[in-house]
Amino acid sequence: MKTPLADRFRPQSLDDIVGQRHLLGDGKPLRRIIESGEIPNLIFYGPSGVGKTTLATYIANKTNKTLRKLNGTTASTSDIKEIVAQLNTFSGLNGILLYLDEIQYFNKKQQQTLLEFIENGSITLIASTTENPYFYVYNAILSRSTVFEFKSVEPDEVEKAVYRAAKLLEQEQDIGIELPESCARKIAFGCGGDVRKAMNALELSVIAADTDGNKKVITDEIVSQLVQRSAMRYDRDGDEHYDILSAYQKSMRGSDPNAALHYLGRLLEAGDLPGACRRLMVCACEDVGLAYPQIIPIVKSCVDIAQAVGLPEARIPLGDAVVMVCNAPKSNSAYLAMDAALADIRRGNTGPIPRQLQNKHFDGEDNPNKGQNYLYPHDYPDHYTPQQYLPDAIKDRVYYHSGDNKNEQAFKAYWEKIKGRC
Secondary structure, X not given: OOOOHHHHOXXXXXXXXXXXXXXXXXXXXXXXXXXXXXXXXXXXXXXXXXXXXXXXXXXXXXXXXXXXXXXXXXXXXXXHHHHHHHHHOHHHOOOEEEEEEOHHHOOHHHHHHHHHHHHOOOEEEEEEEOOOHHHXXXXXXXXXXXXXXXXXXXXXXXXXHHHHHHHHHHHHHOOEEEOOHHHHHHHHHHOOOOHHXXXXXXXXXXXXXXXXXXXXXXXXXXXXXXXXXXXXXXOOOOHHHHHHHHHHHHHHHOOOHHHHHHHHHHHHHOOOHHHHHHHHHHHHHHHHHHHOOOHHHHHHHHHHHHHHHOOOOOHHHHHHHHHHHHHOOOOOHHHHHHHHHHHHHHOOOOOOOOHHHOOXXXXXXXXXXXXXXXXXXXXXXXXXOOOOOOOHHHOOOOOOOOOOOHHHHHHHHHHHHHHHOO
């Protein structure tokens, strides 16, 4: 089986590695560590296809240690023991550099098996993960390692790699490749920051291209069909899922309809209609709230329509609702009041319900104050009369504070006038 282009296209120097200038630029700490030759235990964290494996392989090739590779999805404890056994052999004389891909799939016991040898330096660990290591990697491993975060590669950097890879293919196949700038940019932008996807798209484009004399001619039509929706980075069980949902809700809260529609589009392109609907309804209640309470049934109606018609038409009512939430005045006064009440309850600040509010209409013989004594507000002017509603222990507690929007200020003025008469 032919090795994928992404694996054949390996850098000869740190400057050949695409992107990650925040880690590998001149004077950056990781670059200096690598150039020193004194490699500590490292954890590379970031999305797939951004150079984690490439850099780990480069480091391994620059050391005099024996390189061993494991993948957390397939490796077992016996694989770890086999590597440890090599420490007492000639091949492990200078130590072993273990590259462990997808470390998040290693359970705690498997990670602990490595701990002793990482600690004494006989094994140098370079691990990579697409998930947040602070959630998935055993604390003892983390404390003995340095974490570096890799980021999606910018399109301009990917484009440079596409042209370099095209030259490699020309050499391998001994044929010219005509790659228009528009095609290179489409591949670069269509890969969503994943260089591996860009390499795959380029290689497939070359395979699918027509031969004109002694060259392959890549066209926009071919590239468009092959990159399609590859720009989408989305894993419903991964960090990217929660990042998009978080950005979606925060954009609505921040009253930015352009950003909110962008993240809504990413959710819908990934088919996550339930997630888009749920966050939209939460935002209407939490962030608009009493500043424009009519929005809550409106948003619920839009969500009902979206779920009834399904995708792709669901984008229409959801787009309406998202823009409305963004443009509506904001108030989280009721949200804060609810959380304050719950905090009191969780601290045990409750107490018996006042007698006048209880659901009973008779008293035992031991009660000297007979009668429920409930005051029915509708029997009084303005449908209001003062009486105690909270338990005695917290009778003066205030949870709700009016927001500064027109609606809540109008409610506040009304009740100040009514209650001021009593």
